[in-house]
Amino acid sequence: MSLVRIGFAIISFIFLADVNAQSTNCTTSKCHQSVTQNRFLHRPLKTKDCLICHQIDSTNESHRGRKGAHPSVRPFTMEKITELCLSCHEGLKKAFAQKSSWTIHSAIEERSCIACHSPHGSEHRYLVRKDSIKNLCLSCHDILKGERSSLHSPVSEERGCLNCHTVHYSQHKNLLKEQEKDLCLTCHAQPIKGVSPIGLALKKSYLHGPILKGRCTSCHVPHKSTFAHLLKENYSMNNYLNGEHPISEVAHCFTCHDRTLIDRERVTTQTQFRNGSKNLHYLHFQGAQRGCHLCHDSHASNNHSLIRPSFEYLTKMVPILFERSPTGGKCATMCHKTLTYDREQEMINVLDR
Numbered sequence: 001m002s003l004v005r006i007g008f009a010i011i012s013f014i015f016l017a018d019v020n021a022q023s024t025n026c027t028t029s030k031c032h033q034s035v036t037q038n039r040f041l042h043r044p045l046k047t048k049d050c051l052i053c054h055q056i057d058s059t060n061e062s063h064r065g066r067k068g069a070h071p072s073v074r075p076f077t078m079e080k081i082t083e084l085c086l087s088c089h090e091g092l093k094k095a096f097a098q099k100s101s102w103t104i105h106s107a108i109e110e111r112s113c114i115a116c117h118s119p120h121g122s123e124h125r126y127l128v129r130k131d132s133i134k135n136l137c138l139s140c141h142d143i144l145k146g147e148r149s150s151l152h153s154p155v156s157e158e159r160g161c162l163n164c165h166t167v168h169y170s171q172h173k174n175l176l177k178e179q180e181k182d183l184c185l186t187c188h189a190q191p192i193k194g195v196s197p198i199g200l201a202l203k204k205s206y207l208h209g210p211i212l213k214g215r216c217t218s219c220h221v222p223h224k225s226t227f228a229h230l231l232k233e234n235y236s237m238n239n240y241l242n243g244e245h246p247i248s249e250v251a252h253c254f255t256c257h258d259r260t261l262i263d264r265e266r267v268t269t270q271t272q273f274r275n276g277s278k279n280l281h282y283l284h285f286q287g288a289q290r291g292c293h294l295c296h297d298s299h300a301s302n303n304h305s306l307i308r309p310s311f312e313y314l315t316k317m318v319p320i321l322f323e324r325s326p327t328g329g330k331c332a333t334m335c336h337k338t339l340t341y342d343r344e345q346e347m348i349n350v351l352d353r
Contacts, residue, residue: 026050038121045120053084053119078112085113095169103170107140115140116167133167134160148224154187155223164222181214195229201300208299208306209256219252219298227252237293239311246285250292262286272305275328276346288335295320 026032027048035045044052076084086093095102107115116136117127130136137160138144144155154163164183165175176183189199202211210218220230227234233252241249247262260270262285266277273280284290296306303309304324310317313334321332328342340347 035120038118039123040125040127041121042119042127052088081112081114081119082108092168101171103173103175105168105175108168132158132160133162137161143223147226149226150228150230151224152222152230179214180216181211184216196299198299201297204300205302206300206304206306208297211299218256235293235298236291238291239294239313241285241289241291243289246289253292272343273341274343275341276343278346280341290335 027036027045027050044050086096092108095104113119116129118129119127122128124131128136130139134155144151155161157163164177166177167175170176172179178186185199185202188195189197191197198211201207210216219232221232222230225231229235231252233255234249235252236249238249247254247259258270260267261279261281263282264270264279265282265286267274267279267282268277271279271281284295294311295308297308298306301307301309303322307322308320310319311333312318318334321338323330325342327344328340328347330338330340332338337350339349
């Protein structure tokens with residue numbers, strides 16, 4: 001072996017020994033010993049490889065003249081911290097390369113990884129700064145503050161937010177694990193206590209517009225709501241409404257649908273459910289105080305206009321015998337015998353005489 005190679009080997013050994021000594025000294029000295037006391041440690045700290053992340057600045061004079069002092073560690077900007085993390089965490093690096101089309105957790109982009117993770121160690125798995133993923137999320141996202149009548153059950157489970165969201169990046173908006181409707185159906189395709197299986201409804205002939213568009217959140221709030229069934233507004237499932245303020249009981253429907261459906265006794269084009277110009281929605285709602293749920297299904301039906309095949313009365317299911325025609329239709333229930341309507345030529349029914 002040449003003298004040059006021997007010299008290089010000696011220099012390398014001395015350098016590596018010095019690096020390891022510095023790394024070891026970081027965690028055994030009185031200054032930094034405390035960072036090793038956590039239950040879970042960052043791997044570089046666990047192996048005493050501090051210089052994987054930190055870079056000694058030998059030109060800095062701030063520590064000179066102190067007994068036993070060492071050169072300072074160069075300060076990091078938030079941007080540099082994220083770059084540093086990405087140098088080891090390949091999954092995140094791949095996502096950042098696709099950030100124009102992927103959703104990146106805003107905490108990473110705006111505040112760096114240490115917004116959620118402790119860089120050295122933690123008493124909690126994944127080096128998170130809170131005792132659970134859910135509490136960590138809630139330290140920024142105040143989605144559960146305020147009054148609520150209904151809470152989405154996944155939020156209260158041990159996995160909490162991770163039931164529906166990824167933590168770092170996603171190919172879907174809002175860091176969802178899948179497209180919105182597909183994600184909801186991972187649970188709601190099957191019967192859940194107190195909730196009908198929406199998966200079966202999707203096989204029916206007619207679907208509610210938001211479901212067709214895959215937008216369950218058009219009607220439902222994903223985390224918590226002051227209304228039943230996580231709805232955005234009040235929606236009574238009673239057959240009969242309160243005579244004093246009936247509109248407030250079905251306010252949810254009219255976040256999308258025109259209130260002309262129930263406000264005007266005579267209309268021309270605003271609804272297909274009319275006899276000549278007589279608005280039959282107005283007749284049912286304002287006259288008979290019937291709720292929307294009595295005749296319409298919220299998600300899907302095999303009948304046009306989401307007409308239900310039956311409704312519940314006391315303990316029995318009462319059929320709705322509805323038939324549609326090109327210009328109208330006819331209907332019979334326990335409420336009335338067969339009545340016919342036509343948009344072009346007003347029909348004279350027995351109850352009208």
